[in-house]
Amino acid sequence: xxxxxxxxxxxxxxxxxxxxxxxxxxxxxxxxxxxxxxxxxxxxxxxxxxxxxxxxxxxxxxxxxxxxxxxxxxxxxxxxxxxxxxxxxxxxxxxxxxxxxxxxxxxxxxxxxxxxxxxxxxxxxxxxxxxxxxxxxxxxxxxxxxxxxxxxxxxxxxxxxxxxxxxxxxxxxxxxxxxxxxxxxxxxxxxxxxxxxxxxxxxxxxxxxxxxxxxxxxxxxxxxxxxxxxxxxxxxxxxxxxxxxxxxxxxxxxxxxxxxxxxxxxxxxxxxxxxxxxxxxxxxxxxxxxxxxxxxxxxxxxxxxxxxxxxxxxxxxxxxxxxxxxxxxxxxxxxxxxxxxxxxxxxxxxxxxxxxxxxxxxxxxxxxxxxxxxxxxxxxxxxxxxxxxxxxxxxxxxxxxxxxxxxxxxxxxxxxxxxxxxxxxxxxxxxxxxxxxxxxxxxxxxxxxxxxxxxxxxxxxxxxxxxxxxxxxxxxxxxxxxxxxxxxxxxxxxxxxxxxxxxxxxxxxxxxxxxxxxxxxxxxxxxxxxx
Ligand code: GLA
Numbered sequence: 001x002x003x004x005x006x007x008x009x010x011x012x013x014x015x016x017x018x019x020x021x022x023x024x025x026x027x028x029x030x031x032x033x034x035x036x037x038x039x040x041x042x043x044x045x046x047x048x049x050x051x052x053x054x055x056x057x058x059x060x061x062x063x064x065x066x067x068x069x070x071x072x073x074x075x076x077x078x079x080x081x082x083x084x085x086x087x088x089x090x091x092x093x094x095x096x097x098x099x100x101x102x103x104x105x106x107x108x109x110x111x112x113x114x115x116x117x118x119x120x121x122x123x124x125x126x127x128x129x130x131x132x133x134x135x136x137x138x139x140x141x142x143x144x145x146x147x148x149x150x151x152x153x154x155x156x157x158x159x160x161x162x163x164x165x166x167x168x169x170x171x172x173x174x175x176x177x178x179x180x181x182x183x184x185x186x187x188x189x190x191x192x193x194x195x196x197x198x199x200x201x202x203x204x205x206x207x208x209x210x211x212x213x214x215x216x217x218x219x220x221x222x223x224x225x226x227x228x229x230x231x232x233x234x235x236x237x238x239x240x241x242x243x244x245x246x247x248x249x250x251x252x253x254x255x256x257x258x259x260x261x262x263x264x265x266x267x268x269x270x271x272x273x274x275x276x277x278x279x280x281x282x283x284x285x286x287x288x289x290x291x292x293x294x295x296x297x298x299x300x301x302x303x304x305x306x307x308x309x310x311x312x313x314x315x316x317x318x319x320x321x322x323x324x325x326x327x328x329x330x331x332x333x334x335x336x337x338x339x340x341x342x343x344x345x346x347x348x349x350x351x352x353x354x355x356x357x358x359x360x361x362x363x364x365x366x367x368x369x370x371x372x373x374x375x376x377x378x379x380x381x382x383x384x385x386x387x388x389x390x391x392x393x394x395x396x397x398x399x400x401x402x403x404x405x406x407x408x409x410x411x412x413x414x415x416x417x418x419x420x421x422x423x424x425x426x427x428x429x430x431x432x433x434x435x436x437x438x439x440x441x442x443x444x445x446x447x448x449x450x451x452x453x454x455x456x457x458x459x460x461x462x463x464x465x466x467x468x469x470x471x472x473x474x475x476x477x478x479x480x481x482x483x484x485x486x487x488x489x490x491x492x493x494x495x496x497x498x499x500x501x502x503x504x505x506x507x508x509x510x511x512x513x514x515x516x517x518x519x520x521x522x523x524x525x526x527x528x529x530x531x
Contacts, residue, residue, distance in 0.1 A: 038423060046117070047111035047113050047118045048118050049068070049120040050068040051120075051169045052122070052439045053122055053463075055132060056125050057126050057130070058128060058130070059100065062096075062098065062099075062310060062311075063097050063098060063099045063311075065096075066095075066220070067095065069093055070164065071111070071116070072113060077091075077110065080110075082105075082107050083107075085098040094221035105125075108121050131334035134410060134412060135172055136169045137171050137412075138414050139174040139415045140174070140415070141343075145177075148178055149206040150209070153175055157173045157217045160222060161220055163426060163430075166222065168431075169439065171222055172225045172413070174413065179238075180202070180239040181204045182239070183237070184237065199244055199247055201244065202239075214257060223258035224257050226257045226261070227263060228262065229242075229265035229266060230297030231270055235266075240266060242267070249301065249304045249305060253312065260315065262301050291322045295322065299331045302332015316331070316337065320338045328367065329362075335370040338355070338356050339371065342375065346375060346391075353371060354456070360408070363445035364444075370410060376402075377422065378390055379415070388420065394519055396520025396521070402431075404470065404521075406435060407438075407460045407469075409438055409440070409445045412429075412435065431499070434500065437462065440463050441463045446468075449487055454473065457469055457483050462525075464527075466527035467527075468525050469526060476518045485508065485511060492528065493507055495508075496524050499524060
């Protein structure tokens with residue numbers, strides 16, 4: 001039934017593509033942002049509700065959730081079975097109030113407009129778990145480094161809404177390093193006393209009012225994130241939380257932050273209680289030192305955050321030391337970086353992902369392996385903390401990057417220049433069917449099957465009994481990659497959908513083959529024909 005419109009759209013897209021390709025031919029490599037490389041059809045005008053099917057909160061804490069929904073505004077939202085402590089703004093789709101008592105609440109969200117209507121269930125789980133699906137949002141680091149200001153964070157929040165990113169689930173607006181004062185810095189507005197006479201940390205003059213900033217972000221229905229280090233100084237040389245952990249966390253909660261990135265940085269030279277006399281020079285490069293010391297600051301912060309009357313997601317950033325995936329959740333973390341800074345390794349994206357996949361067994365709701373941010377579009381080179389320039393990553397590899405992150409159930413945090421988001425970059429970041437793989441409630445991270453020297457397949461079981469898979473080509477030539485369907489657990493005939501192109505490919509038995517561009521991916525969803 002649906003085959004015809006799909007065929008028509010793809011023919012139209014191909015014609016448009018040819019028209020767009022011609023002027024840029026002539027030996028030049030296609031730039032990553034070329035519109036002709038866009039795979040996904042534009043969203044239609046009718047409402048389409050996206051976002052997680054399950055959402056965690058803690059009883060009695062402030063609750064804020066903006067319903068991600070595509071489609072031409074105005075849209076009118078309504079809900080069924082919303083707990084009495086919550087209320088919905090029907091025009092904005094923002095649900096707010098106080099998280100209900102411990103329990104599971106199956107709500108139904110409705111969205112309607114003159115263009116059509118959509119409905120979707122969502123289970124609110126009020127208990128002790130947060131981040132039941134991988135966090136999604138924005139982080140300033142790889143675009144703005146030590147140039148970040150309050151005004152830029154507000155603008156990022158605005159664009160999260162105006163670009164449509166929030167309509168597919170991006171939700172957190174996270175400040176990284178350099179919002180505090182530093183003992184020394186080239187920018188005199190970032191130098192000043194680190195703390196006031198009561199010991200409270202002082203934001204630098206680019207951040208005049210933290211509470212006003214989070215109020216602004218919250219007024220859009222979004223959430224706000226902040227960054228610090230357990231050490232005396234952050235990686236950028238700014239004030240860290242050492243010896244002020246509880247006080248800082250309380251202040252972050254009072255300011256209204258919903259997410260904390262806790263970055264090891266200068267903690268290597270700190271002596272933790274009970275470890276005097278032990279090797280006190282842990283460095284992540286060497287990975288030396290006692291596991292107790294590596295865990296200590298994270299267990300400490302995990303406990304402190306649980307005592308706050310606010311849901312604060314804890315993002316452990318210590319580059320994978322002490323096999324953090326084995327204890328990060330127990331320490332109170334919701335996600336943990338599994339390796340060093342991806343900004344230095346963008347040319348090794350497949351290796352980084354395959355390494356991250358070695359820890360797949362530890363991925364589960366509320367506990368996510370974090371291979372670091374999505375760095376596409378305009379980003380500044382990590383080594384120079386440069387000003388943002390268009391990525392040189394070929395377009396097919398950008399699709400592969402996003403596909404791997406979703407198949408690995410990684411946090412989806414865009415870290416590029418929000419003011420220069422182009423159509424192509426948004427296309428890679430905002431495909432709801434691809435994102436649904438990431439946000440699947442089972443929370444399983446992909447298993448990898450090698451398919452020869454330069455190809456591999458990632459396989460991720462989904463809650464509805466279907467399976468998502470990515471067929472990745474690491475070579476510099478197009479390759480036909482073949483997948484045995486029994487490797488995805490299917491013996492009988494299946495139907496297969498192309499998730500990037502939103503196209504049903506057909507029905508298959510035993511084997512599925514696809515021609516995959518160099519460095520690219522074919523990302524599919526496989527379901528039983530009976531589904
Ligand atoms: C470390 C982290 C990065 C970033 C910088 C900030 O390198 O791994 O993600 O937060 O610090 O200084």
